[in-house]
Amino acid sequence: MDKESPxxxxxxxxxxCSAACPVHTDTRxxxxxxxxxxxxxxxxxxxxxxxxxxVCGRICHxxxxxxxxxxxxxxxxxxxxxxxxxxxxxxxxxxxRRKKPADRKAGTVxxxxxxxxxxxxxxxxxxxxxxxxxYEKDSKLGGMLAHAIPRYRLPVExxxxxxxxxxxSGIEVKTNCRVGTxxxxxxxxxxxxxxxxxxxxxxxxxxxxxxxxxxxxxxxxTFLWDIANAMPPEMGxxxxxxxxxxxxxxxxxxxxxxxxxKVYLACLETxxxxxxxxxxTEEAEQEGIEVLNSWGPKAxxxxxxxxxGIDLKRCTSVFxxxxxxxxxxxxSVTTRVEVDNVILAVGQKADLEFLTKTSxxxxxxxxxxxxxxxxxxxxxxFACGEVMTGPGSAxxxxxxxxxxxxxxxxxxETGEKLKLPQRTITTIGELPAATAARAKRxxxxxxxxxxxxxxxxxxxxxxxxxxxxxxxxxxxxCLACASGAQLKFPEHCAGCLTCVRVCPxxxxxxxxxxxxxxxxxxxxxLCAAECPAAAIELSRFDTNRMKDTLRxxxxxxxxxxxARPLVVSYCCLNETTSRKFLWEQTDEEIRQSGIVRxxxxxxxxxxxxxxxxxxxxxxxxxxVIACAEKDCFYSGSEELLSRRVTRAKKxxxxxxxxxxxxxxxxxxxxxxxCWPLIWEELK
Amino acid sequence: xxxxDPKPFGQVKGYLENFExxxxxxCGACTTVCxxxxxxxxxxxxxxxxxxxxxxxQSKTILEDCVQRxxxxxxxxxxxxxxxxxxxxxxxxxxxxxxxxxxxxxxxKTPVFPGLNTTFYGAGMEPGLWAEMCAxxxxxxxxxxxxxxxxxxxxxxxxxxxxxxxxxxxxxxxPANIDCVWQLIYDRLKRLGRLDDLQNIIAPKDWRTAxxxxxxxxxxxxxxxxx
Ligand SMILES: Cc1cc2nc3c(=O)[nH]c(=O)nc-3n(C[C@H](O)[C@H](O)[C@H](O)COP(=O)(O)OP(=O)(O)OC[C@H]3O[C@@H](n4cnc5c(N)ncnc54)[C@H](O)[C@@H]3O)c2cc1C
Ligand code: SF4
Ligand code: SF4
Ligand code: SF4
Ligand code: SF4
Numbered sequence: 084m085d086k087e088s089p090x091x092x093x094x095x096x097x098x099x100c101s102a103a104c105p106v107h108t109d110t111r112x113x114x115x116x117x118x119x120x121x122x123x124x125x126x127x128x129x130x131x132x133x134x135x136x137x138v139c140g141r142i143c144h145x146x147x148x149x150x151x152x153x154x155x156x157x158x159x160x161x162x163x164x165x166x167x168x169x170x171x172x173x174x175x176x177x178x179x180r181r182k183k184p185a186d187r188k189a190g191t192v193x194x195x196x197x198x199x200x201x202x203x204x205x206x207x208x209x210x211x212x213x214x215x216x217x218y219e220k221d222s223k224l225g226g227m228l229a230h231a232i233p234r235y236r237l238p239v240e241x242x243x244x245x246x247x248x249x250x251x252s253g254i255e256v257k258t259n260c261r262v263g264t265x266x267x268x269x270x271x272x273x274x275x276x277x278x279x280x281x282x283x284x285x286x287x288x289x290x291x292x293x294x295x296x297x298x299x300x301x302x303x304x305t306f307l308w309d310i311a312n313a314m315p316p317e318m319g320x321x322x323x324x325x326x327x328x329x330x331x332x333x334x335x336x337x338x339x340x341x342x343x344x345k346v347y348l349a350c351l352e353t354x355x356x357x358x359x360x361x362x363x364t365e366e367a368e369q370e371g372i373e374v375l376n377s378w379g380p381k382a383x384x385x386x387x388x389x390x391x392g393i394d395l396k397r398c399t400s401v402f403x404x405x406x407x408x409x410x411x412x413x414x415s416v417t418t419r420v421e422v423d424n425v426i427l428a429v430g431q432k433a434d435l436e437f438l439t440k441t442s443x444x445x446x447x448x449x450x451x452x453x454x455x456x457x458x459x460x461x462x463x464x465f466a467c468g469e470v471m472t473g474p475g476s477a478x479x480x481x482x483x484x485x486x487x488x489x490x491x492x493x494x495x496e497t498g499e500k501l502k503l504p505q506r507t508i509t510t511i512g513e514l515p516a517a518t519a520a521r522a523k524r525x526x527x528x529x530x531x532x533x534x535x536x537x538x539x540x541x542x543x544x545x546x547x548x549x550x551x552x553x554x555x556x557x558x559x560x561c562l563a564c565a566s567g568a569q570l571k572f573p574e575h576c577a578g579c580l581t582c583v584r585v586c587p588x589x590x591x592x593x594x595x596x597x598x599x600x601x602x603x604x605x606x607x608x609l610c611a612a613e614c615p616a617a618a619i620e621l622s623r624f625d626t627n628r629m630k631d632t633l634r635x636x637x638x639x640x641x642x643x644x645x646a647r648p649l650v651v652s653y654c655c656l657n658e659t660t661s662r663k664f665l666w667e668q669t670d671e672e673i674r675q676s677g678i679v680r681x682x683x684x685x686x687x688x689x690x691x692x693x694x695x696x697x698x699x700x701x702x703x704x705x706x707v708i709a710c711a712e713k714d715c716f717y718s719g720s721e722e723l724l725s726r727r728v729t730r731a732k733k734x735x736x737x738x739x740x741x742x743x744x745x746x747x748x749x750x751x752x753x754x755x756x757c758w759p760l761i762w763e764e765l766k
Numbered sequence: 767x768x769x770x771d772p773k774p775f776g777q778v779k780g781y782l783e784n785f786e787x788x789x790x791x792x793c794g795a796c797t798t799v800c801x802x803x804x805x806x807x808x809x810x811x812x813x814x815x816x817x818x819x820x821x822x823x824q825s826k827t828i829l830e831d832c833v834q835r836x837x838x839x840x841x842x843x844x845x846x847x848x849x850x851x852x853x854x855x856x857x858x859x860x861x862x863x864x865x866x867x868x869x870x871x872x873x874x875k876t877p878v879f880p881g882l883n884t885t886f887y888g889a890g891m892e893p894g895l896w897a898e899m900c901a902x903x904x905x906x907x908x909x910x911x912x913x914x915x916x917x918x919x920x921x922x923x924x925x926x927x928x929x930x931x932x933x934x935x936x937x938x939x940x941p942a943n944i945d946c947v948w949q950l951i952y953d954r955l956k957r958l959g960r961l962d963d964l965q966n967i968i969a970p971k972d973w974r975t976a977x978x979x980x981x982x983x984x985x986x987x988x989x990x991x992x993x
Contacts, residue, residue: 574834575805577798584893615804616794616832692809698817734810737775738818 095509096601098564100162102510103150105482106132110147111563114165118558119656119682120665126173127180129166134206134249135199135481137241138228140167141546144360144476152511152564155519158527160561168554170244177244181251188212190495193275195262195437198226199477200468201281202249203484204491209252211492217254218271220261224250226283226468228477231307231330233337234542263437272464277491280443280450280459280466281484284431284474290325294383295427299390303334303428310542315341319423323347323393325380326428327357332364334428335372339539347420349375351398351410366545369535375420379412383425392421433470455502457483457490465491511565511602518603521588523716528557552660552753559657559684559716567604568611570597571620582610582619587719607717608688612727621688630696636679637701639670646677648703650765653689655710656682658754678762685710687720694731694745705731705745706765708758712749767796767889768862769896770803770882778811778858779818781879785826785856788815790881791845791869792832793861800896802882803860805832811860811881829854836865842872849876887918904975904982910968912954917971919947925968927951 100110113128129136143163151159170177190213194201197219205215223229225242250256262268271278287302289295301316303326309316322343324335327350335348348367350357354376357364368374378395385391397416403409435445444451444460452459452466459466467487468480486503493501530553532538533545549557568591570576576596583591590603591610597619599610611619633651659665664680673679679702683689686709697705707728715721725747732742746765751757782788790812797803812828819826831848833841836859849857857873859865860881869878886898901918907925908915917923921939927948931938935949955961 575794575832577794577804579799579801579804580890581801581893615798615801615806617805617809690806692806692813695810695813695817699813699820734775734814738814739821740817 096565097508097510099150099152099510099513100147100160100564102508103146105146105476105479106485107508108132108147110162111561111566113169114160114162114558114561115563115566117165117169118555118561118684120555120659120662122169122172122662123176123180125169126177129169130177130180130248132485133478133481134203135228135245135477136166137170137244138199138237139163139478140170141237141241142228142232143478146478152514153560153562155514155516156522156562157524161527161529161557164528164530164549165554165558168549168551170241171548172551174244177248178251181248182210183251183253184210184212186212187214188495190214190277191216191275192277192279192491192495193218193271194279194281195271196226196281196283196468196470197221197224197256197258198281198283198468198480199228200283200480200484200487201226201279202246202254203481204279204281204467204488205254205484206249206252207485207488208491209254211488213492213495215254216275217256218260218262218266219256219258220265222259224256224258227285230311231304231333233307233310233333233340235336235340235538235545236333238544261437268437268441268443276463276495278464279487279491280438280464280470281468281487282433282435282437282470283480284433284469286432286434287427288430288432290380290427290429292380292382294385294390297383297385297390298388299385299424300383301424301426303330303426304431306334306426307337310337310341318343319390321345321347321422322424322426323349323420323422324426324428325349325393326430327352327359327376328428329359329363330431331428332359332367334426336367336370336539337542338424338426339370339372340542343423345422346372347375347422348372349378349380349393349395349420351377351379351401353377356401366532370539371535378418379410381414381417384419390423390425392419393425394419431469431474435470455505456500457487457503458500463494465494514562514564515603518588518590518605521718522562522605523718525560525716527560528553551662555660563606565601566622567601567606568599568608568619568621570599570618572616572618573597575616575618576614577616579615581613581615585609585613585719585723587717605717607685607720609717609720609723612688612690612693613723630693630700633679633681633697633700636668636670636673645674648766649677649679649701650704650706650762651679651681651697651702652706652708652758652762653681653683653686653693654708654754654758655686655750656684657716658708658710658714658750658757660753661755663755664758676762677766685715685717685720687715687717687724689724689727691727691731691734694728695734698735698740698744703744704765706748706761707746708748708750708754708761710750711752714750767799767887768864768884769800769886769888769898770797770860770862770884772802772807772811772860773881773883775811775814775818778879778881779815782815782819782826782856782858785877787827787829787852787854788856788858789829789831789845789849789852789854790815790858790860791836791865792830793836793859793865794832794834795837795861797861797865797882799890801894803862807860808832811858836861837868842869845869846872849873902976903971903973905972907968907971910963910966911951912958912960914947914951914954916947916951919950924948925971 098111101107109128113125116125145163147162148159153160192215194205194217197217205217209215224246228242287304320343322338324331335346339346377398379398381394381396383393395418397413399413400411452471457465465487467483490501530547538545573596578593582597588605591599608621611621686707728747731745736742748761790808792803792808808830812830815828835841857878858881863884866880887900888896888898891897898918903917921937928946932946937944937946
């Protein structure tokens with residue numbers, strides 16, 4: 084797999100969500116597939132670039148959401164939750180779609196470390212046909228995902244789903260095998276054409292303050308590691324965590340679940356400066372964790388060789404003028420907190436002991452590597468993940484795994500180093516305020532976390548997933564950015580201004596011919612439906628394809644075998660709360676019911692022709708089922724649609740079909756209950 | 767531009783009863799803009815014909831086309847060859863009357879029928895509304911009337927109005943929808959400070975430029991009969 088997402092070719096204009104994702108997940112596409120009920124298709128999109136969708140559905144820090152263009156209107160689309168919904172509802176399909184590499188190639192690769200970066204690279208290389216063996220010092224695969232991220236956020240099963248899927252490709256794994264002790268690095272080198280160091284940052288930094296080595300002081304990563312491996316350390320009743328990042332929050336919240344009555348978190352930063360995500364800090368506070376801002380550790384106090392407290396000093400600033408980490412203190416302002424344990428979450432470092440007697444260069448405790456070629460000082464030895472980049476996120480680590488695989492494959496094929504090209508990504512840009520102001524606001528579907536008092540009892544997952552109805556509703560908030568109207572046949576455009584006049588968002592303009600700037604277009608399709616030159620097309624909804632389907636169905640069945648009257652029912656798919664009507668109909672279903680469903684993302688896109696064509700194809704009636712009153716995403720769409728139906732009625736009268744054979748309905752309540760009643764009425 | 771309205775469907779269908787392979791041709795210019803004869807209307811009319819003839823138990827072949835402008839040879843040539851190659855035995859055009867004539871002149875033995883009634887030279891007043899503005903009289907009078915044409919826009923084509931039917935600015939012919947153009951001319955000249963112009967009686971118009979002398983032609987010497 085390439086550095087560039089296979090879903091993206093150079094020259095593409097990305098929606099901002101995809102651009103922000105380190106692996107450039109085609110966010111829009113999977114969300115649109117989900118909204119059409121194609122959960123399997125959505126999973127395909129996810130897996131194409133991300134072998135860890137179950138993990139990411141739980142714990143991804145979702146840079147996609149941070150850049151979602153919907154923020155200009157109200158709030159980001161809840162993409163992480165949608166991803167989670169997709170993986171949770173496609174488990175069997177995921178197993179069925181697994182594939183093994185087509186052909187084997189010469190070349191073996193050893194991967195050191197089974198974190199997300201190492202496994203991603205291993206999977207890519209295996210699928211390319213290379214023999215890959217992963218060495219993991221621990222008993223479990225997954226790196227920090229398996230050992231550090233607490234279970235209340237990332238349940239074991241979610242990680243297991245991803246890992247089983249990855250291993251199904253035929254990767255070989257050696258667990259409980261620490262490179263450096265169980266097998267030497269040089270031995271690996273002699274056995275393999277290439278080596279990938281994906282060892283992560285498995286050690287916590289310590290503090291050089293008095294008492295830091297005392298009994299009762301725990302390094303953060305070890306602390307989490309022990310909990311994950313069901314060996315929680317002995318703790319007193321009061322605990323203080325030093326650190327202000329996400330890891331510190333995880334540690335504090337994990338500690339709280341072990342039963343102490345008081346958990347503090349002390350950090351140098353002010354509340355605003357804290358590197359931890361705001362929502363993580365808030366959730367921690369709900370769980371009773373007390374955050375002490377702007378305090379630095381001065382000394383850890385002991386009594387009888389056990390921790391008895393910690394002295395903190397006022398931190399006056401964390402960063403210098405150049406925004407470098409360079410804390411300053413006011414030593415005269417101090418405070419003492421009486422605690423039984425101190426846990427340090429002040430950063431992580433790599434354990435590179437296995438390289439000390441080798442020729443792989445290490446500089447000031449860090450692996451010397453070239454980011455552009457993913458290589459170390461030694462030919463054939465590559466690196467990826469946090470050991471190379473420093474602390475980051477799982478999805479960033481995954482992205483570097485793809486890059487490493489690409490570079491290694493190139494090396495195995497040519498013996499050459501590959502410098503990954505710097506690619507500039509063109510995005511569609513922010514949604515202009517003027518357009519956003521005209522768009523309908525729709526509340527983001529939020530789930531409520533378990534009650535804090537419940538949460539802290541154990542490590543059970545605290546966040547419920549979306550129900551189907553919730554996921555479908557949330558998926559429809561996506562604006563399907565950069566997939567809007569296009570002047571497909573500029574030579575047909577007469578510059579008639581109709582598109583300009585009907586566009587509810589003031590997007591379409593005529594400059595010579597029509598232009599619909601992708602940055603603004605909301606993909607409502609009204610212009611396309613009204614264009615007298617049929618010059619506009621929507622990438623999101625292609626009426627031709629829909630007609631083909633219709634033609635096909637009628638042709639296959641032969642109208643005489645279908646229950647009459649044969650009704651073509653155009654339905655607004657935005658009103659469905661399940662897949663019941665989103666599934667493709669079987670021939671049998673159509674034959675017995677006499678109903679041909681055509682699901683449309685907003686029936687306002689149907690042209691007058693769309694309302695007439697079914698009669699040509701053998702239908703007896705046409706039903707247009709719109710959303711509930713005032714539910715439409717697109718202002719003006721309802722009015723235009725009802726006028727179009729009136730026009731179609733007149734035309735049907737003229738051609739001898741009778742105006743009553745086309746009817747406009749509104750969904751009342753949910754589709755699953757309402758639509759069958761409408762169909763009943765028509766029959 | 768030229769404005770036209772669809773003919774009643776039944777009338778057009780009536781023209782076609784005795785033909786089998788029928789081509790409906792739209793025009794990408796004026797009749798697209800007035801929403802009567804563009805690509806979308808071609809498709810709709812064609813679909814309607816298939817349905818209607820189908821209901822009569824007749825299965826005719828209805829083909830569709832739309833050209834950029836039906837009033838220029840280069841644009842209609844492909845239609846002419848289609849008619850030959852695809853053995854089309856009748857053509858319906860939903861261009862204005864110019865398109866009907868232009869095709870008829872060139873179509874040899876294949877009949878051509880109008881799908882529209884061409885109505886006037888007009889302007890789009892607001893979305894969905896067009897109004898007559900010019901009559902093509904060949905000798906523009908509007909310099910005398912503040913730019914507003916009494917020939918086209920007065921129901922009685924009066925050159926020295928208004929008549930007695932002008933009431934509260936409206937024309938007696940249809941007070942709800944028609945402004946009295948002479949009221950408009952009066953108001954306009956007043957704004958221009960030229961009310962005195964109305965003292966001058968406009969002399970009887972020389973109508974030869976409008977109709978007399980047979981079919982009107984225009985020649986541009988700098989391009990005409992170029993070899
Ligand atoms: C507490 C905590 C919470 C986090 N929360 C999130 C989050 O919510 N969202 C998010 O996106 N990211 C989160 N992260 C970050 C994420 O876990 C990391 O970015 C990611 O795991 C890094 O992947 P990696 O492959 O580089 O290394 P790692 O995951 O660290 O894996 C390295 C592996 O190499 C193995 N190894 C090391 N040395 C050897 C050796 N000599 N021989 C054999 N094996 C060896 C280790 O045992 C380990 O399994 C969190 C990290 C921590 C610590
Ligand atoms: S609205 Fe949809 S496509 Fe647009 S940025 Fe947000 S998630 Fe991406
Ligand atoms: S509606 Fe169609 S023909 Fe008219 S300006 Fe827009 S694109 Fe051109
Ligand atoms: S699709 Fe809708 S928003 Fe986009 S240009 Fe057309 S009418 Fe405007
Ligand atoms: S009322 Fe005015 S517009 Fe009507 S006929 Fe008389 S002068 Fe002409």
